[in-house]
Amino acid sequence: MTLRLFNTLTGQMDDLVPSDGQALRMYACGPTVYDYGHIGNFRTFLQVDVLRRTLKLMGMKLQHVMNITDVDDKIIRNSTAAGIPISEYTPRYVDAFFEDLDALRVERPEQIARATENIDRMVALIQKLADAKAAYQTEDGSWYFRLSAFPEYGKLSKKDLSGMEDGARVDVDEYEKDSARDFALWKAAKPGETAWDAPIGRGRPGWHIECSAMSMAYLGDSFDLHAGGEDLMFPHHENEIAQSETVTHKPLAHHWMHVRFLLVDGRKMAKSEGNFYTLRDLLLRGYKASAIRLALISVPYRHQLNFTFDGLTEATHAIERLRTFRERLAKGAFAAGSNPAMKDAAEKAHTDYMAALANDLNTAEARAPIFDLVRTANTAIDQGQLLAEDRDAILAVLRAFDAVFDVIEDRDAEPTRRAIAWAQQTGRAADIAPELLARQSLSDEAIDTLVAERTLAKKQRNFARADQIRNELAEKGVILEDSKDGVRWKRK
RNA sequence: GGCGCGGUACCCAAGUGGUAAGGGAGAGGUCUGCAAAACCUUUAUGCGCCGGUUCGAUCCCGGCCCGCGCCUCCA
Numbered sequence: 001m002t003l004r005l006f007n008t009l010t011g012q013m014d015d016l017v018p019s020d021g022q023a024l025r026m027y028a029c030g031p032t033v034y035d036y037g038h039i040g041n042f043r044t045f046l047q048v049d050v051l052r053r054t055l056k057l058m059g060m061k062l063q064h065v066m067n068i069t070d071v072d073d074k075i076i077r078n079s080t081a082a083g084i085p086i087s088e089y090t091p092r093y094v095d096a097f098f099e100d101l102d103a104l105r106v107e108r109p110e111q112i113a114r115a116t117e118n119i120d121r122m123v124a125l126i127q128k129l130a131d132a133k134a135a136y137q138t139e140d141g142s143w144y145f146r147l148s149a150f151p152e153y154g155k156l157s158k159k160d161l162s163g164m165e166d167g168a169r170v171d172v173d174e175y176e177k178d179s180a181r182d183f184a185l186w187k188a189a190k191p192g193e194t195a196w197d198a199p200i201g202r203g204r205p206g207w208h209i210e211c212s213a214m215s216m217a218y219l220g221d222s223f224d225l226h227a228g229g230e231d232l233m234f235p236h237h238e239n240e241i242a243q244s245e246t247v248t249h250k251p252l253a254h255h256w257m258h259v260r261f262l263l264v265d266g267r268k269m270a271k272s273e274g275n276f277y278t279l280r281d282l283l284l285r286g287y288k289a290s291a292i293r294l295a296l297i298s299v300p301y302r303h304q305l306n307f308t309f310d311g312l313t314e315a316t317h318a319i320e321r322l323r324t325f326r327e328r329l330a331k332g333a334f335a336a337g338s339n340p341a342m343k344d345a346a347e348k349a350h351t352d353y354m355a356a357l358a359n360d361l362n363t364a365e366a367r368a369p370i371f372d373l374v375r376t377a378n379t380a381i382d383q384g385q386l387l388a389e390d391r392d393a394i395l396a397v398l399r400a401f402d403a404v405f406d407v408i409e410d411r412d413a414e415p416t417r418r419a420i421a422w423a424q425q426t427g428r429a430a431d432i433a434p435e436l437l438a439r440q441s442l443s444d445e446a447i448d449t450l451v452a453e454r455t456l457a458k459k460q461r462n463f464a465r466a467d468q469i470r471n472e473l474a475e476k477g478v479i480l481e482d483s484k485d486g487v488r489w490k491r492k
Numbered sequence: 493g494g495c496g497c498g499g500u501a502c503c504c505a506a507g508u509g510g511u512a513a514g515g516g517a518g519a520g521g522u523c524u525g526c527a528a529a530a531c532c533u534u535u536a537u538g539c540g541c542c543g544g545u546u547c548g549a550u551c552c553c554g555g556c557c558c559g560c561g562c563c564u565c566c567a
Contacts, residue, residue: 029567030567031567032565032566037567038567040566040567041566041567042567043567044567045567047567072565073565074565157495157496157562157563158495158496159494159495159562159563160494160495207565228567229566229567230496230561230562230567231561231562231565231566231567232566232567233562234562234563235563235564236566259567260497260561260567261560261561261562261567262567263560263561266559266560267560268560268561268566269567270566295504298504298505298515299504299505300505300506302497303497303498303505304497304498304560304561306504306560308503308504310503310504310516310517311503311504311516313516313517314503314504314515314516314517315504315515315516316516317515317516317517318514318515318516320529321515321516321529324529324530325530328529328530356506362506362507364504364505364506364513364514364515365505365506365507365513365514367505367506367513367514367515368505368506368513368514368515369513369514370514371513371514371515372513372514375530375531378529378530378531379530379531379532381530381531382523382530382531383531458525461525463525463526466525466526467525467526467527470526470527470528479528479529480527480528481527481528481529482524482527482528482529483528483529483530488528488529
């Protein structure tokens with residue numbers, strides 16, 4: 001099975017296949033670690049995760065590199081304000097980033113590339129650009145890329161910059177540059193700023209050169225796929241192409257994938273808009289990591305996603321439906337044998353599911369056959385028509401679903417527990433929803449004890465006491481379900 | 493201004509030239525001591541508006557209205 005994926009560069013759907021016949025070599029732009037990640041960041045990383053997992057489910061091997069930008073203007077600004085060197089400032093945000101990825105079940109790339117560990121490679125690339133007359137140094141010691149050296153500039157974002165007038169009063173602060181659009185490759189050190197000594201002078205790398213140097217170092221001059229948020233298309237990715245292809249004369253990446261933005265209440269998320277949420281904000285409000293994951297991946301990557309709290313609630317309920325269903329299959333007793341109708345239903349669901357993913361990662365379309373199967377199978381179970389082999393076939397379909405979506409298996413307790421601990425340790429305890437704390441107040445053992453007491457009360461037909469216990473548990477966010485096979489409880 | 497995307501039921505959302513997946517929510521019912529879960533029924537002759545092409549358009553073409561994103565750091 002082959003994934004058809006929209007390619008920004010060609011403007012059409014192209015098959016995504018490893019050009020070396022072995023593993024798909026892909027580079028995805030990672031975070032700049034100057035603060036905690038927000039849900040917009042994570043939508044992009046989640047969609048790249050969907051891509052990764054889909055390719056793996058199709059049997060493809062991956063060589064996926066993600067950079068971490070651990071030196072840039074914002075980092076320097078913030079670390080200076082905090083009065084500590086960037087080497088002490090960034091680790092906490094690097095750790096937080098990976099913790100958040102874990103909470104959201106985002107798989108780690110095969111290779112993490114840190115900017116500060118690849119400075120030599122960036123310097124070497126700038127020297128090659130200088131040799132090619134595509135880079136020049138200004139009076140203050142900074143290096144810039146000469147846009148006029150790369151006629152194809154704009155081919156990714158389809159921008160025609162030929163009409164832009166050089167030397168126009170576009171950017172008075174950058175009067176030293178030959179052209180207003182020329183971008184920085186190397187920023188000369190200013191007093192007190194983090195800097196590296198290099199043959200091209202003391203300074204630090206520009207953002208764009210990082211990705212060019214690291215992607216080529218880990219994946220070769222020309223690789224299969226480059227991914228990132230839509231905002232990176234211009235100028236970041238365009239600049240990467242210019243830097244790399246000027247030196248190699250080969251396409252940097254054959255395929256470019258851009259994840260569209262997440263909006264909040266119909267607007268781009270921004271601190272100044274007051275609609276800015278980190279993952280931790282949502283966890284502390286009591287939303288489950290799985291619900292956040294599902295909400296952020298259920299709208300296909302090529303569409304804007306309008307984030308709302310209603311959407312999270314909806315995702316919570318949808319996951320609950322799937323989990324309840326799987327538990328019913330796993331714990332129920334089914335007679336041996338196979339029901340041809342159910343076998344067909346399971347096969348069809350699997351086929352449709354895979355086809356939807358193969359069609360440009362259409363996650364919304366991929367969900368539908370799974371929920372169809374849930375309803376069909378539930379009905380069959382109600383009528384005693386579902387047999388043991390059918391159960392196994394359906395469980396296999398659910399595993400294929402979770403291989404990409406990864407929300408049925410309940411791993412929500414840990415991220416929530418960690419978020420609460422983090423809030424308490426960093427003086428943000430006030431941000432923890434009271435309801436969430438109430439929910440945490442009962443141990444599993446305490447719940448089991450109360451459930452047992454209620455079961456006894458029911459047996460003695462003391463329904464008043466039984467209902468009282470059920471209500472008490474409900475107030476603590478524990479929901480009970482009676483069935484022939486006993487009582488199931490779950491945390492809200 | 494340039495480039496691009498979207499407007500489908502109460503909400504989210506898929507989709508196709510032949511009459512609308514799925515999820516959530518609501519209503520009624522079955523089951524249950526009562527609930528919960530599950531199942532059944534139900535909620536768009538309708539897919540922003542106006543023209544056109546066509547035997548037939550939500551899906552193709554043109555125009556218009558509305559919303560959003562990028563064009564500067566930004567996932």
